[in-house]
Amino acid sequence: xxxxxxxxxxxxxxxxxxxxxxxxxxxxxxxxxxxxxxxxxxxxxxxxxxxxxxxxxxxxxxxxxxxxxxxxxxxxxxxxxxxxxxxxxxxxxxxxxxxxxxxxxxxxxxxxxx
Amino acid sequence: xxxxxxxxxxxxxxxxxxxxxxxxxxxxxxxxxxxxxxxxxxxxxxxxxxxxxxxxxxxxxxxxxxxxxxxxxxxxxxxxxxxxxxxxxxxxxxxxxxxxxxxxxxxxxxx
Numbered sequence: 713x714x715x716x717x718x719x720x721x722x723x724x725x726x727x728x729x730x731x732x733x734x735x736x737x738x739x740x741x742x743x744x745x746x747x748x749x750x751x752x753x754x755x756x757x758x759x760x761x762x763x764x765x766x767x768x769x770x771x772x773x774x775x776x777x778x779x780x781x782x783x784x785x786x787x788x789x790x791x792x793x794x795x796x797x798x799x800x801x802x803x804x805x806x807x808x809x810x811x812x813x814x815x816x817x818x819x820x821x822x823x824x825x826x
Numbered sequence: 827x828x829x830x831x832x833x834x835x836x837x838x839x840x841x842x843x844x845x846x847x848x849x850x851x852x853x854x855x856x857x858x859x860x861x862x863x864x865x866x867x868x869x870x871x872x873x874x875x876x877x878x879x880x881x882x883x884x885x886x887x888x889x890x891x892x893x894x895x896x897x898x899x900x901x902x903x904x905x906x907x908x909x910x911x912x913x914x915x916x917x918x919x920x921x922x923x924x925x926x927x928x929x930x931x932x933x934x935x936x937x
Contacts, residue, residue, distance in 0.1 A: 716869070755870070755927040802869050815862075817869030 714739065716805050716818035724824045730791040733821045737784050737805030743767075744786040745815070746778060749800040758801075761786055762808070790823075798825045830914045830928060837934040844901040846931055848914030851895045858917055859890060861899045862927070863910040870913065870927070873899065904935045 717736040725731050737744050745760035745768075757770040761780035778788040784805075790797055800822050804815040831849040838844040850859065858877050862870040874881055874888045876897075881888045887900040901908055913930040 754929060757926065800867075804869070814872045814875070815870075816872065819867075819869050 716816050718803050718818035718821050722822045725793050726826050729793050732787055732789050733801055735786045735803030741805035741807055742784055743806045745804050746788050747802040793825045795825050830916055832914055832931040835932040838904050840935050840937050844904040846899040846912050849896045850916045853894050853916050859897050860915045863912045865910045906935050909935045
């Protein structure tokens with residue numbers, strides 16, 4: 713079974729631009745969550761989608777948004793990029809979002825904002 | 827979610843067991859203990875999780891104390907490829923998507 717696939721693997725943008733990252737979950741998984749990882753803040757939760765609906769949201773500004781499609785694939789968008797948005801963005805999928813679920817992570821998209 | 831405390835780093839010799847401790851003294855009855863690890867530049871990898879009983883899978887064993895205030899992840903025969911940052915996380919039912927990873931413990935396996 714293929715794992716979680718994130719594209720692109722690396723991305724370089726400039727301040728003020730916007731970016732869209734893509735995540736394809738493991739086949740059959742309906743929950744997709746997104747995380748931002750930086751050396752200073754560690755791994756922080758962005759949001760979670762289940763069956764095309766946003767279920768949970770972390771403490772990030774409205775510039776960060778996401779969506780999930782009917783095939784469970786998900787995208788996240790960051791508008792008006794800032795230098796501080798440089799990070800590894802990770803996507804994780806799971807069968808559901810109940811107790812005892814295992815999260816399976818992709819390799820991430822490394823975003824650099826210049 | 828309950829907080830966890832882990833040592834910053836530890837090392838062990840290749841082929842020996844690696845015992846990684848975690849304190850979660852404020853854990854409540856419905857919170858699970860999860861362990862993930864992250865090898866540099868990759869996404870975190872699920873290792874094991876448990877609620878009350880000890881658990882074992884092909885990767886590791888999880889020993890949870892009777893009062894559930896601490897746990898130990900055991901890698902029975904550590905290899906160089908086990909060098910990684912290991913995260914112990916406590917999470918409540920239905921909220922595992924809000925996983926908060928602390929600093930974790932850096933395990934270095936030496937030849």
